[in-house]
Structures are given as structure tokens and as C-alpha cells.
Amino acid sequence: MIDGGQVGRRWRLKKRTVIGRDRACEIIIEGVDVSRRHAKLERTPLGWWLTDLDSRNGVSVNDRALTSKRLLKPGDRVRLGRRLMLLFTFATEDEVYEERSERLQSLGRLSAGVAHDFNNVLFAALCHISWLREECAEGNPEVLEALEDINSSLEHGRMLAQQLCTFAANKRAVREQIDLASVVTDVLRLVRASAPASIEIRPNMSGSMEVLGTRVELTQVVMNLCVNAVDAMPDGGQLSVSLQPIADCAFRPSFVTSDAWVVLHVADTGTGIPPEIMDRIFDPYFTSKGDGGSGIGLATVYGAVKQHGGDIDVESVPGLGTDFRIFLPLVDGVPDSIEETGANLVSDDHVRTVGISMGDPTARGQG
Numbered sequence: 001m002i003d004g005g006q007v008g009r010r011w012r013l014k015k016r017t018v019i020g021r022d023r024a025c026e027i028i029i030e031g032v033d034v035s036r037r038h039a040k041l042e043r044t045p046l047g048w049w050l051t052d053l054d055s056r057n058g059v060s061v062n063d064r065a066l067t068s069k070r071l072l073k074p075g076d077r078v079r080l081g082r083r084l085m086l087l088f089t090f091a092t093e094d095e096v097y098e099e100r101s102e103r104l105q106s107l108g109r110l111s112a113g114v115a116h117d118f119n120n121v122l123f124a125a126l127c128h129i130s131w132l133r134e135e136c137a138e139g140n141p142e143v144l145e146a147l148e149d150i151n152s153s154l155e156h157g158r159m160l161a162q163q164l165c166t167f168a169a170n171k172r173a174v175r176e177q178i179d180l181a182s183v184v185t186d187v188l189r190l191v192r193a194s195a196p197a198s199i200e201i202r203p204n205m206s207g208s209m210e211v212l213g214t215r216v217e218l219t220q221v222v223m224n225l226c227v228n229a230v231d232a233m234p235d236g237g238q239l240s241v242s243l244q245p246i247a248d249c250a251f252r253p254s255f256v257t258s259d260a261w262v263v264l265h266v267a268d269t270g271t272g273i274p275p276e277i278m279d280r281i282f283d284p285y286f287t288s289k290g291d292g293g294s295g296i297g298l299a300t301v302y303g304a305v306k307q308h309g310g311d312i313d314v315e316s317v318p319g320l321g322t323d324f325r326i327f328l329p330l331v332d333g334v335p336d337s338i339e340e341t342g343a344n345l346v347s348d349d350h351v352r353t354v355g356i357s358m359g360d361p362t363a364r365g366q367g
Contacts (some may be wrong), residue, residue: 004084013048017041020053032134033057033081041072048072048088056342057081086246119161126154149193152186159216177331178218180262181243187222188241191230198236206244209262210331217304224297225266225324230271232322240267246327255311256327264326272318281314301326 001009011017017026022036029038042049051069052059059066060079066085072078078086129151136143184205192201194352211218222241229239246252246261273281273288280286282302304314310328 001029001084003079006031013041014045014090015043018053029084031081031082031084033083038080039066039078041289045069048335115161119158122154122158122161123317126151126158129154133277146193149190152190156216156219161220175212176215177210178213178215180211180218180264180328181205181207183215184222184241184243184264187219187226190223191226191239195230195239198238199230199233200236200238202238202240204240204242204244206242206248209243209245211262211308211328212331213308213328217307221301221304221326222264224301225326228297229266229268229270229322232268232272234271237269237321241265245330251313251325253311253313253327260330260332262328262330264328265323266326267321267323272320272322273314273316274318278314278316282312363366 001007011027014026018040019025019027019034020036020038021028021030021034025037034058035053037053039059040051040053040317042051048071049069050059050061050066050072052066053295059083061070061072062077063079072088074089076088078088080086094124094314129147133144133147133151136147169347176221184203188201188203195201226239226241242263242265244263244265245259246256246263249263277286277288282298284296286299302312305326305328308328313325313327313349314322316322
């Protein structure tokens with residue numbers, strides 16, 4: 001407010017904001033010139049519209065009486081009656097930052113509650129799976145293999161719940177030496193069990209590859225890439241997944257300055273990525289799958305790889321397939337500049353944070 005009894009006060013607008021003396025209004029302003037429901041501000045794709053709600057003393061914008069609804073622009077002076085004037089402005093950077101912080105704190109509290117309840121559900125399921133594995137120890141090998149897959153999925157769910165708790169508590173993620181080859185092997189076992197029979201999976205591992213990171217994030221990287229590859233081959237094809245030291249690869253990007261790096265290569269013979277969307281594939285919420293996609297799978301991959309000090313290279317030819325190369329430093333090659341951070345969630349207004357959600361291939365190909 002720039003003129004009136006509450007000069008200097010600021011109000012943050014909701015999508016639909018009514019101004020007046022009535023206690024039910026979103027912005028309550030006391031004054032003899034102000035009607036109970038004086039004016040309404042409403043946000044649309046075009047911007048903010050101001051409407052006079054048949055007030056007793058009228059509304060003016062930049063000293064011109066408002067006779068029909070008007071689209072406001074920053075700097076417009078809105079007068080209510082004769083004595084009160086409001087200035088329409090956009091929020092400052094500090095206000096936007098404060099609002100985002102409040103949203104993240106609320107999200108953290110919600111995440112903690114969800115993770116706690118989810119963990120209890122998983123604990124009960126894991127206990128029963130453990131009992132079934134003991135009872136079926138001498139039983140059908142296929143049943144035992146299915147139980148192992150269920151157990152792996154539940155364990156991964158438990159790790160995701162822990163990641164939610166880490167995010168909620170604003171703690172740093174604990175990084176440790178992880179054998180990337182074992183991560184890839186576990187993921188491929190799940191993918192192989194759920195992918196259509198028309199998809200041939202070709203693994204190529206070069207032994208143990210130790211990287212510094214978190215198993216849940218590395219699993220997300222491999223899982224999301226494999227799920228996307230399967231989705232890109234509705235009529236069948238080949239999914240090739242290889243893990244090699246950088247010294248054995250013909251392609252070495254400029255940022256790789258030593259042999260202490262590993263390359264995860266995930267390639268498919270699917271539909272490929274159209275050139276016009278290639279620059280957007282890592283953007284949060286961008287999807288080419290319509291209602292069937294969340295748009296956070298590759299954003300999750302990108303964020304996790306960057307958190308591990310690595311980088312991504314992608315090549316695609318429409319109709320022939322897509323190749324993703326993930327470059328990660330081995331334990332001996334981890335740069336000192338890697339920032340240790342807590343678990344990340346997708347934020348709709350900040351690209352730096354990425355999602356922890358991911359497609360679950362064990363829920364696919366059933367029925």
C-alpha cells in the first residue's frame with residue numbers, strides 16, 4: 001500500500017484474491033471508503049485481471065475509473081475509493097526465495113511422514129518375504145528367483161524411503177564405495193524379468209568398478225535409462241548395457257583427464273529422440289510420452305550423475321535408436337570439488353534439484 005492507513009504493507013496474491021472489509025476476503029483492508037467486497041484480482045495465463053465488485057466508491061487504475069475488468073501490469077496504481085492506493089508489483093527475489101524455502105520445508109515435513117509410514121509397510125513385506133524364502137529353500141527355482149526379485153524391489157523401496165528421510169532432515173547423503181557393476185547386474189535382473197520377450201538384453205561388463213556415491217541414486221540412473229530404452233522399443237529390439245574403463249573406450253570427452261573413469265553405456269534400437277526436443281530431454285517435467293510420462297526420469301539421471309561428479313553424452317537417430325554414455329570417476333579419480341548434498345526432490349521452479357521418483361519395471365509387463 002502506498003497511500004492509506006496501512007502504508008508500506010505488502011500482500012501476496014493468491015490465484016483468486018478478493019479485496020474488502022469482509023473477514024472472508026483474502027486481503028482485508030479497513031476504511032470507510034472500502035466496501036465489504038470491493039475488488040477482485042484473478043490470475044489467468046495472460047496475467048492478473050482486476051475487476052470492480054460493484055463497490056460503493058469505485059476502483060481506478062492509474063487515475064482512470066475502472067468500468068470493466070482490466071489486465072494489470074507491474075507499476076499500475078490501483079485506488080480503492082478516494083483514500084486508499086495500492087501498487088501492483090511482482091515479488092522480489094528475496095520474497096520468491098522465502099516462499100520457495102517455506103514450500104520446501106512443508107514438503108520436507110510431508111516427506112518425513114510419508115517415508116515413515118512407507119517404511120513400516122516395507123518392513124512387514126520384507127519380513128514375510130524372508131520367511132517365504134526360508135520355507136521355499138528347497139522348492140521351485142523359478143519361485144525362488146521371483147522371491148529374490150521381490151526382495152530386491154522392496155529393498156530398493158526401503159532405500160528410497162531413507163532418501164526421503166534424508167531430504168526431510170536436510171542431512172547430507174552418506175557416500176561410500178559402490179561396485180557399479182553389481183548395481184547394473186541387479187537392475188538388469190529386474191528388467192529382464194519384466195521386459196517383453198521381444199526385447200533382447202545384451203550385457204557387457206568388464207569386472208568390478210568402484211565409484212564413490214550412493215547405491216540408491218546409482219540404481220535410479222541405470223533403472224531410468226533401461227526403462228526408457230524398453231519404452232522406446234514397443235515392437236521389440238536390442239537393449240545393450242556395457243560397463244567399461246575409459247581406457248577401453250574409443251570416445252573420450254575433454255573433461256576426462258585420466259584413466260580413473262568408468263563409462264556406462266546404455267543403447268537401444270528403438271524409435272530414437274527427435275532432434276527438435278534433444279535439448280530439453282533433461283528438463284524436469286518435460287516428457288514426450290504424453291499422459292504416460294512424468295518427465296522426471298531423465299532429470300533424475302542428470303542430477304544424480306552430476307552429484308557423483310560425472311557427465312552424460314547422448315546420441316540418437318530417429319528410427320534407429322539412442323545411445324546414452326554416463327561418465328563417472330572411479331574412487332581413485334573422484335575430484336575434491338564434488339559437493340556432498342542431501343537427497344534431492346524435483347522442484348517445479350528450479351532446475352538444479354531433481355526427482356527421486358522413477359519408473360518401476362517390476363510393475364510392467366504383467367497381465
